[in-house]
Amino acid sequence: MALRGDPARAKWGSGTRELASASPTLNGMWQVTRSQLAYENPWIRVVEDQVIHPDGTQGMYGVVELRHPAVFVVAVNDQDEVLLETVDRHTVGLSREIPAGGSDGEDLLSAAKRELYEETGSIAERWQPIGSMYALNGVCRAAEHVFLAQGLSCSTDGTDATAEGISAVSWVAWPDLLGMIAAGTITDGETLASLMYAAIALGKIT
Numbered sequence: 001m002a003l004r005g006d007p008a009r010a011k012w013g014s015g016t017r018e019l020a021s022a023s024p025t026l027n028g029m030w031q032v033t034r035s036q037l038a039y040e041n042p043w044i045r046v047v048e049d050q051v052i053h054p055d056g057t058q059g060m061y062g063v064v065e066l067r068h069p070a071v072f073v074v075a076v077n078d079q080d081e082v083l084l085e086t087v088d089r090h091t092v093g094l095s096r097e098i099p100a101g102g103s104d105g106e107d108l109l110s111a112a113k114r115e116l117y118e119e120t121g122s123i124a125e126r127w128q129p130i131g132s133m134y135a136l137n138g139v140c141r142a143a144e145h146v147f148l149a150q151g152l153s154c155s156t157d158g159t160d161a162t163a164e165g166i167s168a169v170s171w172v173a174w175p176d177l178l179g180m181i182a183a184g185t186i187t188d189g190e191t192l193a194s195l196m197y198a199a200i201a202l203g204k205i206t
Contacts, residue, residue, distance in 0.1 A: 029054040030061075043067055043102065062139065069143040070135070071112040072100040072190055074198035075122060077152045081171035082195070083120060084186075088165035096180065097191045103145075112147040118160040120169050125151030131197035135190060146194045148201055174204065 031052040039046040049061045075083035075098070082098070089095050099119045103111035109127060116122050128148040135142040161169075172180070177195065180186050186195075199205045 033058075038062070064136075064140045064142070066102070066140070066142040068103045068105055069108065069145055070100060070190075071103050071108055071115060072098055072144060072146045072194045073112050073116045073149050074098055074130070074146065074194050075116060075120075075124060075149040075152055076198070076202070077150075077171060079171070079173075081173050082177055082198070083122065083152070084170055084172050084177075085119060085166050086168040086170075088167065090165075092187075095188050096186045097188045098194055100190065100194075108145050109147065112145075112149070116149060119164060119166055120154070120161070121156040121159070122149075122152050122154045124149035125153075128201065130201040131194070133190075133193055144190060146197045148198055174199075 032049045033052065034050040036048045036050075037045060038048045044067065045065050047063045047065060049063060050058070051061045052058055073083075077083070084096050085099060087095055087097055099116045101111070101115040101119070106114070109129075112127070113124070116124065126149070128150075129145065130148045131146040133144050133146070134140070135144055160166075177186075181192065181195070186192060196205075
């Protein structure tokens with residue numbers, strides 16, 4: 001997953017350093033007295049909130065905000081195998097993950113279809129939203145949405161695979177997938193959570 005989009009369309013508003021109003025909080029026990037924009041680019045911004053903690057003490061809280069929600073795709077073929085990518089992340093190096101990416105302002109389902117095709121060349125006949133979550137919610141406002149894709153066919157290699165650092169795409173049976181999770185081979189948190197949503201949706205966990 002990479003954060004992409006048209007920088008010309010990705011505007012956050014006035015661009016002033018001092019935000020017009022306090023950032024929203026995820027918990028009513030926190031009070032925000034002042035917010036300041038510390039950094040922004042077309043895909044993320046960093047806000048510094050002056051806060052009153054739940055215990056009454058004052059401090060600063062740095063928050064990373066994603067401009068658009070991310071989408072994650074658990075693609076399952078007719079043999080009940082899950083599609084995994086091997087991707088070289090700038091941040092952590094090699095990682096085994098499901099297809100994912102930023103929605104870039106698109107409808108979430110359209111974005112999920114695009115990410116699956118661009119990264120793997122696969123097209124799915126059936127789509128089902130199976131869950132939503134937040135990434136790193138101790139420091140981020142980053143909404144994420146998970147889709148189950150079935151009825152798979154592959155028309156071409158992923159058009160964005162090289163640009164994304166994807167070196168391999170493979171189908172993994174669920175027993176092997178669970179073995180990879182137990183062995184620590186899959187370490188991407190969003191992939192792990194998405195696979196849990198899929199396992200529930202497919203009746204593998206009761």
